[in-house]
Amino acid sequence: MKQSKLFLILCITYGCFSFAISMQERIQLIYLLPNLEAKFDVKFSYAVEDVDGVWVTQPNKNFTLNQVIDFLNKTTVLNFKFLTDRYITVSTLQKKVSICGVLTNQNKAPLLGATLMLSRANKGVVTNVNGEFLIENVDINEDVNISYIGYQTLSLKAKDLRSCQEIVLIEQAEMLNPILISKFLTTGLQKRVDGSTVLNTEKFGILPGLTEPDILQSIQALPGVESVNESIANINVRGGSNDQNLILWDGIKMYHAGHFFGLISAYNPNLTQSVVVTKNGTSSEFSDGVSSIINMFTKNEIGKEIxxxxxxxxxxxxxxxxxxxxxxxxxxxxxxxxxxxxxxxxxxxxxxxxxxxxxxxxxxxxxxxxxxxxxxxxxxxxxxxxxxxxxxxxxxxxxxxxxxxxxxxxxxxxxxxxxxxxxxxxxxxxxxxxxxxxxxxxxxxxxxxxxxxxxxxxxxxxxxxxxxxxxxxxxxxxxxxxxxxxxxxxxxxxxxxxxxxxxxxxxxxxxxxxxxxxxxxxxxxxxxxxxxxxxxxxxxxxxxxxxxxxxxxxxxxxxxxxxxxxxxxxxxxxxxxxxxxxxxxxxxxxxxxxxxxxxxxxxxxxxxxxxxxxxxxxxxxxxxxxxxxxxxxxxxxxxxxxxxxxxxxxxxxxxxxxxxxxxxxxxxxxxxxxxxxxxxxxxxxxxxxxxxxxxxxxxxxxxxxxxxxxxxxxxxxxxxxxxxxxxxxxxxxxxxxxxxxxxxxxxxxxxxxxxxxxxxxxxxxxxxxxxxxxxxxxxxxxxxxxxxxxxxxxxxxxxxxxxxxxxxxxxxxxxxxxxxxxxxxxxxxxxxxxxxxxxxxx
Structure with missing residues (x-):
């Protein structure tokens, strides 16, 4: 792949090693190794899954075999070792790596607040104002899910995110109201550009006093939303009474909000994917609820497994x-x-x-x-x-x-x-x-x-x-x-x-x-x-x-x-x-x-x-x-x-x-x-x-x-x-x-x-x-x-x-x-x- 700009290899687990290159080729390791075998008359022994998807910079043409092996040991997380003068083994040196990158859209604009979640480790980060991210100590085979509302979700392996490359997310054409702030108050609370607040229950962090993401308790963390008598059935939005809140669950209008006569939310958060709270500037498709709209959406995608x-x-x-x-x-x-x-x-x-x-x-x-x-x-x-x-x-x-x-x-x-x-x-x-x-x-x-x-x-x-x-x-x-x-x-x-x-x-x-x-x-x-x-x-x-x-x-x-x-x-x-x-x-x-x-x-x-x-x-x-x-x-x-x-x-x-x-x-x-x-x-x-x-x-x-x-x-x-x-x-x-x-x-x-x-x-x-x-x-x-x-x-x-x-x-x-x-x-x-x-x- 031809590159027209400088590459910086950053933050691999056992130290950050910088190697400046300019206008040089990068190649997948699985294709480079046969070329080296032919050039130096050597034989590499490796497991395909260890080298598959690993990209490296083409070694200098004037390098000797020892210089090439030393270069690969420094610029990859693999271990290249001579068994004899002719046989070289390639093995996984590190199980943990640091991943980094820059998220942009198709217009090359950085994406602030995009979410990167590690599927097995149950942790993640959001990108900064420049669209950059860094996660340390990640399993090399970990799945990294990249999401940003208004864009298609992308899933990559951690081993593919070690070189801080630019990652382009594809916009979903029908979305005009994207997330403005991805991490608002706590993980899983997001702010839309139209001023509404989104509670993403699947990614929701903890709030004081709560043991589970109780939907109607959680939204009381927002300014102007509270309950004067502690009851989630009596939520007061900007001074309104509780019956002035329109509650929707997947488009169904609900007339009841709480168990225990108002103290516990009656909506199970585990299949509720998101909750959108709107205090003002409502879309014209909604009526009722002269104080607010609490709009709940359940998971809407068909998964691959149970x-x-x-x-x-x-x-x-x-x-x-x-x-x-x-x-x-x-x-x-x-x-x-x-x-x-x-x-x-x-x-x-x-x-x-x-x-x-x-x-x-x-x-x-x-x-x-x-x-x-x-x-x-x-x-x-x-x-x-x-x-x-x-x-x-x-x-x-x-x-x-x-x-x-x-x-x-x-x-x-x-x-x-x-x-x-x-x-x-x-x-x-x-x-x-x-x-x-x-x-x-x-x-x-x-x-x-x-x-x-x-x-x-x-x-x-x-x-x-x-x-x-x-x-x-x-x-x-x-x-x-x-x-x-x-x-x-x-x-x-x-x-x-x-x-x-x-x-x-x-x-x-x-x-x-x-x-x-x-x-x-x-x-x-x-x-x-x-x-x-x-x-x-x-x-x-x-x-x-x-x-x-x-x-x-x-x-x-x-x-x-x-x-x-x-x-x-x-x-x-x-x-x-x-x-x-x-x-x-x-x-x-x-x-x-x-x-x-x-x-x-x-x-x-x-x-x-x-x-x-x-x-x-x-x-x-x-x-x-x-x-x-x-x-x-x-x-x-x-x-x-x-x-x-x-x-x-x-x-x-x-x-x-x-x-x-x-x-x-x-x-x-x-x-x-x-x-x-x-x-x-x-x-x-x-x-x-x-x-x-x-x-x-x-x-x-x-x-x-x-x-x-x-x-x-x-x-x-x-x-x-x-x-x-x-x-x-x-x-x-x-x-x-x-x-x-x-x-x-x-x-x-x-x-x-x-x-x-x-x-x-x-x-x-x-x-x-x-x-x-x-x-x-x-x-x-x-x-x-x-x-x-x-x-x-x-x-x-x-x-x-x-x-x-x-x-x-x-x-x-x-x-x-x-x-x-x-x-x-x-x-x-x-x-x-x-x-x-x-x-x-x-």
């Missing part, structure tokens, strides 16, 4: 399998189940105490603790069928099931000295099914068809043993949807997206009581049609996406038009500015009914807009930001403004004088997010700060403007990840934020009469704040391998390392012993909670 794994921690065990049936057909399955109904660990006890505090399961009443028992378990499962019709047409079908089950038994003795036992029951589930057909018709035009069915149920049976009253409650959501979209690449830097979406949503709420006899059932159905279009441009320094969505609600004969905008401009190698904006709507929301709730555990139920007292929620959001990148430093700041209209008082969960009132209003939040992130091959550290002011406005209330329930003015997080050894990593981090608002009773007149009832006499709404929330978490993870093919990991995590008692909610009840007084009820956060997990992957 892969799988299993794991166990102190709450549950799980298993997953990827089974290729042939080159065109494969099945992916996963399952997870808790063993909390068989064995209770300290981790379970901590979760149970946190989940069911101040509920019927733990609150004191006429039934003694010895006459109460509970049985709780959860499970989830997924299955995916992958069929490649050919290289350009792919069909996928999925199912997902999420289930939580609680039995709560009370026993008591009646006046006839008979033992009466009643079992209360609470079941919560979300079932989903989806179909996708992805078709590439030309290198410029492709289509996607997505159809889904989603069914959410929560059902409860609540017995009052003293009065023999039986209360049954049900909340059911059924949604079907169809999306057709086309993507046309107008130019290598420009693509056009067009599409149509249809959805039908039906929601049922039902309550029945036996004594006194009462029954109420309400069912609503809403059909929505939407057309969307957007154009996207990206030339490396400028990124722009302009979109528009037209929604039509058939029942109301109502149109809602939504523009979307996303722009990023690189000013130089270090600085970039970004501007984002969007209009969105949402027709299904949750209400909170404190008087009529599921065993006092789950108070939320889904309802559908009726365009009257329950309007369609609409949001307007804009943000302006600046980014700085240099020497693996990322500094980012974003100022944002969000206005959401059409919220109802019943879906806010007020603990104040507005608790039982019906009204519609809005909230607006203004704030700024700051992030400082430094990464290297061995460590990553970050600091984030969010400041925001979040206020309600309900014009029919007095006062009409007051702080939002999730008005967290200051929120700080700090974390540090470090690879202590090649196979040992640790993570330590903490969160400090303002306490959320609450309303206290009027001092000196804590209760008032409301008809025949005595109720709390609340003061100015949300005028007080809880003490600051502070928590320190830590994790440590150890990797090891069995039989060179089975990868194992052992992870220990501790949430709330200092066992700090944080109050996450406060409300008041009338004291039954003295109705002139109130009782303060505090809901507390998780205490000291250790967990340990062991995983096997093959």
């Amino acid at each position: 892969n799988g794994g299993l794991g166990v921690n102190l709450l549950n065990t799980d298993v997953f399998l990827e089974i290729p049936i042939n080159k065109k057909l494969a099945v992916h399955v996963s399952g997870r189940r808790s063993f909390t109904d068989v064995f209770t660990s300290p981790t379970y006890d901590t979760y149970f105490k946190r989940s069911f505090q101040n509920s019927e399961l733990t609150s004191s009443d006429n039934i003694s603790e010895s006459n109460k028992s509970s049985d709780f378990y959860f499970y989830d499962y997924t299955a995916k069928l992958l069929y490649d019709v050919n290289q350009n047409h792919k069909i996928r079908a999925n199912i997902i099931g999420i289930y939580n089950h609680l039995d709560y038994t009370e026993s008591d003795t009646n006046t006839q000295n008979e033992t009466i036992s009643r079992t209360n029951n609470l079941q919560q589930q979300n079932l989903g099914a989806g179909f996708q057909w992805n078709a590439i018709w030309t290198n410029k035009f492709k289509t996607d068809i997505v159809a889904f069915y989603s069914k959410y149920n929560i059902d409860a049976i609540d017995y009052k043993i003293e009065s023999d009253q039986k209360l049954t409650q049900a909340n059911e959501v059924i949604e079907t949807g169809l999306k057709l979209k086309t993507t046309y690449k107008i130019h290598k830097n420009v693509s056009l997206l067009n599409g149509y979406q249809f959805s039908e949503t039906g929601i049922l709420n039902q309550t029945t009581v036996n004594v006194p006899s009462y029954s109420k059932t309400k069912k609503d159905v809403l059909l929505n049609h939407a057309l969307f279009s957007e154009i996207e441009f990206n030339n490396g320094s400028t990124y722009a996406r302009l979109g528009f969505r037209a929604n039509y609600f058939q029942k109301f004969n109502k149109f809602i038009l939504e523009p979307r905008f996303n722009f990023r401009q690189t000013l130089n190698k270090q600085f970039a500015v970004k501007i984002q904006g969007e209009f969105k709507n949402q027709s299904a929301t949750q209400v909170i009914d404190f008087q009529d709730n599921f065993l006092g555990v789950e108070k939320r139920r889904w309802i559908l807009a009726n365009n009257q007292n329950i309007p369609i929620s609409k949001s307007k959001q804009g943000s302006l930001g600046v980014e700085f990148h240099q020497h693996n430093w990322v500094l980012s700041t974003d100022g944002f403004y969000k206005f959401v209209n059409g919220i109802t008082a019943s879906n806010q969960g007020f603990y104040n004088s507005f608790q039982n009132l019906r009204a519609t209003g809005n909230y607006q939040v203004k704030g700024i997010e700051f992030l400082a992130n430094k990464t290297s091959n061995k460590y990553s550290t970050w600091f984030s700060y969010t400041y925001s002011v979040n206020q309600y406005e309900f014009k029919s209330f007095t006062p009409s403007v007051f702080p939002n329930n999730v008005d967290i003015k200051h929120s700080v997080s700090l974390a540090f990840n470090y690879n202590l050894l090649e196979n040992l990593e640790m993570s330590l981090g903490g969160v400090l934020r303002s306490g959320q608002p609450y309303t206290k009773p009027i001092e000196g007149k804590e209760t008032i009469q409301n008809g025949n009832n005595t109720v709390v006499n609340y003061d100015v709404p949300n005028d007080e704040n809880l003490p600051n929330f502070m928590r320190l978490d830590a994790s440590i993870k150890y990797h090891f391998t069995w039989f060179n093919t089975i990868k194992n990991s052992l992870t220990l995590g501790v949430i709330n390392l200092t066992n700090r008692e944080n109050i996450i909610n406060r409300y008041y009840e009338v004291d039954t012993n003295n109705t002139d007084k109130t009782i303060e009820v505090n809901q507390k956060s998780l205490g000291f909670m250790p967990n340990i997990s062991f995983r096997i992957k093959f």
Whole structure:
């Protein structure tokens, strides 16, 4: 192979040897050896696999045989040894080498942030700003997988990467929204050029307190994303409520997020390949979720061999399998189940105490603790069928099931000295099914068809043993949807997206009581049609996406038009500015009914807009930001403004004088997010700060403007990840934020009469704040391998390392012993909670 530039041979394991050459030929060793045999009348003895793929520079024509052998010993990792004057052996001298290179695209531009992973050693690096990489102490026969979103993945042997050559990655023509930052906060978190964040679960590093890459826990590491009550079912994005997050799993809309009634993500990460979190500047193909979109994608490629794994921690065990049936057909399955109904660990006890505090399961009443028992378990499962019709047409079908089950038994003795036992029951589930057909018709035009069915149920049976009253409650959501979209690449830097979406949503709420006899059932159905279009441009320094969505609600004969905008401009190698904006709507929301709730555990139920007292929620959001990148430093700041209209008082969960009132209003939040992130091959550290002011406005209330329930003015997080050894990593981090608002009773007149009832006499709404929330978490993870093919990991995590008692909610009840007084009820956060997990992957 002719070369027109200097080659530098760097960093072989037993020392870095430089040999400058200019305009000389390189040749594969397997072809050089026969030439040397003919020239010097010698015989080389070697194994073909040892010399295959080894490139060397042609020795000087004037070299003697001894000089040639000395040259080859210095410039390769092979050992050339004279047995006699005529016979020479060639053997592998080193099993470990250093590999290096420069990654570029077809335009010779370096690729910053590309990932190189060693398949067996379970470690990797990312390229620097010049596209360069270096990994030391690598097995010479190790497979090195090179990946960069927007480009085709490349797999090479380590022995082929010893000479620091240029490696060109081939661009995937249909991708315009590539990864901007490959290692963001921790390994496996990436930042796209459009501002969205990608969580790659397969490559995900550890986060403080976590033993596994819990999807909905992990995204809370992002600025502006947090849960004011520690529940992943109550994620607040830029001051929004939890029901304002659109959750998609392979295109299926999900209405349920967590096990243990919100403390654990219900989505198994082992077959979930990536999660994309978008806070603003959303693509026009998506609606709903006026605060954010959490879009999950499972593995989508057919492998060559069976892969799988299993794991166990102190709450549950799980298993997953990827089974290729042939080159065109494969099945992916996963399952997870808790063993909390068989064995209770300290981790379970901590979760149970946190989940069911101040509920019927733990609150004191006429039934003694010895006459109460509970049985709780959860499970989830997924299955995916992958069929490649050919290289350009792919069909996928999925199912997902999420289930939580609680039995709560009370026993008591009646006046006839008979033992009466009643079992209360609470079941919560979300079932989903989806179909996708992805078709590439030309290198410029492709289509996607997505159809889904989603069914959410929560059902409860609540017995009052003293009065023999039986209360049954049900909340059911059924949604079907169809999306057709086309993507046309107008130019290598420009693509056009067009599409149509249809959805039908039906929601049922039902309550029945036996004594006194009462029954109420309400069912609503809403059909929505939407057309969307957007154009996207990206030339490396400028990124722009302009979109528009037209929604039509058939029942109301109502149109809602939504523009979307996303722009990023690189000013130089270090600085970039970004501007984002969007209009969105949402027709299904949750209400909170404190008087009529599921065993006092789950108070939320889904309802559908009726365009009257329950309007369609609409949001307007804009943000302006600046980014700085240099020497693996990322500094980012974003100022944002969000206005959401059409919220109802019943879906806010007020603990104040507005608790039982019906009204519609809005909230607006203004704030700024700051992030400082430094990464290297061995460590990553970050600091984030969010400041925001979040206020309600309900014009029919007095006062009409007051702080939002999730008005967290200051929120700080700090974390540090470090690879202590090649196979040992640790993570330590903490969160400090303002306490959320609450309303206290009027001092000196804590209760008032409301008809025949005595109720709390609340003061100015949300005028007080809880003490600051502070928590320190830590994790440590150890990797090891069995039989060179089975990868194992052992992870220990501790949430709330200092066992700090944080109050996450406060409300008041009338004291039954003295109705002139109130009782303060505090809901507390998780205490000291250790967990340990062991995983096997093959």
